Amino acid sequence: MASIHLEQVDLEFRVGAERHQTLKSAVRQVGRHRSVGRTVKALQGVTLSIRSGERVGLIGHNGAGKSTLLKVLAGIYPPQRGRVAIDGHICSMFEFITGFEMEANGWENIRTRAMLLGMSPREIDEKIEQIAEVSKLGEFLDIPVRHYSTGMYVRLAFATSTAVNPQILLLDEVMAAGDAAFIESARKRMNDLMERASIVVFATHSLDVLPGFCQRTILLRHGHIVADGPTEDVVRIYIESAPDAPGDRVDTPQHP
Amino acid sequence: MSESMRATVRDVFRAAGLWHIWVRLGIQDVRLKFRRSALGVSWIFVNLSVLVLAIGFIYANLLGQPAREFIPYLTIGLILWNYLTSSIVEGGNAFINSEGYIKQISLPIYLYIFRAFVSIGLTALIALSAFVIVALLYQVPVGPGTLLAVPGFMLMMLASLLLVTIFAHLNTRFRDVAHMASVGMQVLFYVTPVIFPAELLRKRRSLSLVIELNPMYHLLEVVRRPLLAAGPADWRSYAVTALFIAVLAAMASTVIGFYQRRIVFAL
Numbered sequence: 001m002a003s004i005h006l007e008q009v010d011l012e013f014r015v016g017a018e019r020h021q022t023l024k025s026a027v028r029q030v031g032r033h034r035s036v037g038r039t040v041k042a043l044q045g046v047t048l049s050i051r052s053g054e055r056v057g058l059i060g061h062n063g064a065g066k067s068t069l070l071k072v073l074a075g076i077y078p079p080q081r082g083r084v085a086i087d088g089h090i091c092s093m094f095e096f097i098t099g100f101e102m103e104a105n106g107w108e109n110i111r112t113r114a115m116l117l118g119m120s121p122r123e124i125d126e127k128i129e130q131i132a133e134v135s136k137l138g139e140f141l142d143i144p145v146r147h148y149s150t151g152m153y154v155r156l157a158f159a160t161s162t163a164v165n166p167q168i169l170l171l172d173e174v175m176a177a178g179d180a181a182f183i184e185s186a187r188k189r190m191n192d193l194m195e196r197a198s199i200v201v202f203a204t205h206s207l208d209v210l211p212g213f214c215q216r217t218i219l220l221r222h223g224h225i226v227a228d229g230p231t232e233d234v235v236r237i238y239i240e241s242a243p244d245a246p247g248d249r250v251d252t253p254q255h256p
Numbered sequence: 257m258s259e260s261m262r263a264t265v266r267d268v269f270r271a272a273g274l275w276h277i278w279v280r281l282g283i284q285d286v287r288l289k290f291r292r293s294a295l296g297v298s299w300i301f302v303n304l305s306v307l308v309l310a311i312g313f314i315y316a317n318l319l320g321q322p323a324r325e326f327i328p329y330l331t332i333g334l335i336l337w338n339y340l341t342s343s344i345v346e347g348g349n350a351f352i353n354s355e356g357y358i359k360q361i362s363l364p365i366y367l368y369i370f371r372a373f374v375s376i377g378l379t380a381l382i383a384l385s386a387f388v389i390v391a392l393l394y395q396v397p398v399g400p401g402t403l404l405a406v407p408g409f410m411l412m413m414l415a416s417l418l419l420v421t422i423f424a425h426l427n428t429r430f431r432d433v434a435h436m437a438s439v440g441m442q443v444l445f446y447v448t449p450v451i452f453p454a455e456l457l458r459k460r461r462s463l464s465l466v467i468e469l470n471p472m473y474h475l476l477e478v479v480r481r482p483l484l485a486a487g488p489a490d491w492r493s494y495a496v497t498a499l500f501i502a503v504l505a506a507m508a509s510t511v512i513g514f515y516q517r518r519i520v521f522a523l
Contacts, residue, residue: 104288
């Protein structure tokens with residue numbers, strides 16, 4: 001049985017300190033207080049439980065912590081405080097344009113990605129033709145992916161990622177890229193995948209698709225869980241909540 | 257053992273257990289590195305032959321060494337030295353090169369350490385086959401003692417794995433480290449008996465300490481001596497190598513303890 005439990009999870013990014021630190025600045029800091037570098041609190045006191053069979057939507061403005069939370073659930077970001085207990089094989093689909101071997105061709109990249117996502121070599125042999133077909137890349141699969149366009153990366157990664165059988169599926173606004181025809185066929189495949197997984201958590205901005213997909217939705221604001229409950233209620237809270245902090249106003253157009 | 261240490265140990269074992277992934281990735285790295293070049297993997301041999309020819313004939317004359325002994329000595333020395341250097345310099349990029357995977361796939365990051373370890377080790381093994389040819393040409397003695405090079409090489413692989421671990425963590429956090437290490441290895445190259453025989457330094461009493469205290473020299477010896485003389489290396493070389501590996505292991509676990517949880521944020 002798959003399950004997700006988070007307890008009082010805090011996660012902060014040390015912006016200045018982590019990204020731009022050189023050895024010189026680290027040496028300078030020795031013996032001083034660690035005041036250099038800002039910290040951004042990406043998640044604060046996040047507690048939640050998701051049981052097998054649940055499909056959970058994740059909403060909130062840009063920068064509210066949706067992607068960060070998904071990465072914590074995936075075990076990619078270790079939080080500074082709190083407890084994370086995840087049970088079950090995880091498959092994460094966050095972005096489809098990185099994680100390629102540029103010099104390798106499409107076939108090799110399918111194999112690599114499928115393996116990293118937890119498919120066994122035999123499983124890959126069985127599915128690779130089907131993956132190739134879904135990607136609609138045809139003979140482009142024979143050339144190094146360095147020559148691919150962004151849309152082609154997305155198709156390759158999407159076709160491969162959706163071939164796995166995860167227990168826990170984590171999605172981050174993945175339907176955003178690709179041309180119209182591909183999106184149409186992709187939607188069906190994504191639905192199939194979501195049916196197979198026993199837990200689905202997916203972050204999105206498209207509030208209209210949410211009620212169809214999941215009964216439960218979580219609303220994040222500034223790294224806090226503001227609401228967690230039936231989708232209709234949470235979406236209503238999200239829409240009604242007036243933008244009350246500077247960070248929230250970014251999305252709304254300014255009128256003179 | 258603390259909770260986070262236990263989690264780390266679990267992660268290491270989980271990563272090791274996924275060997276079919278990192279072996280494949282490591283082999284693929286070697287293939288792809290040479291794919292677009294006309295000579296392909298042969299570049300490893302071309303590289304080596306040019307160096308051996310250039311250094312070999314000049315230094316053999318300069319140092320008054322018979323080519324029959326010096327060329328095999330130089331060849332194996334350079335191969336092993338390159339192995340150590342790339343463990344540090346290429347190994348330092350282990351996480352950086354795998355950033356695309358680390359940031360979106362939930363697998364323990366040690367997988368990418370093992371990946372770099374495989375690609376670096378495989379390159380060294382390919383280069384080692386060049387020594388076989390040189391050994392045949394110059395009729396290097398072969399006997400049961402030659403097989404002692406195998407455990408010796410395993411010690412070297414262990415050292416390589418630890419070096420990759422240490423420098424991958426440090427260099428992700430402080431991007432200067434790989435450059436500094438590469439400078440350091442260049443200096444060590446001239447101090448360590450690779451392009452000159454150890455005996456020459458030993459003759460000068462004041463300089464002999466440079467050899468005896470240099471762990472790199474002893475690490476080379478545990479592979480080089482059995483291959484050249486079909487017998488074991490000096491016992492002191494095994495002792496220093498064991499000590500060196502223990503120190504590297506302590507450094508690796510310290511570095512992991514400090515930085516492991518921050519790697520993904522530093523990428």
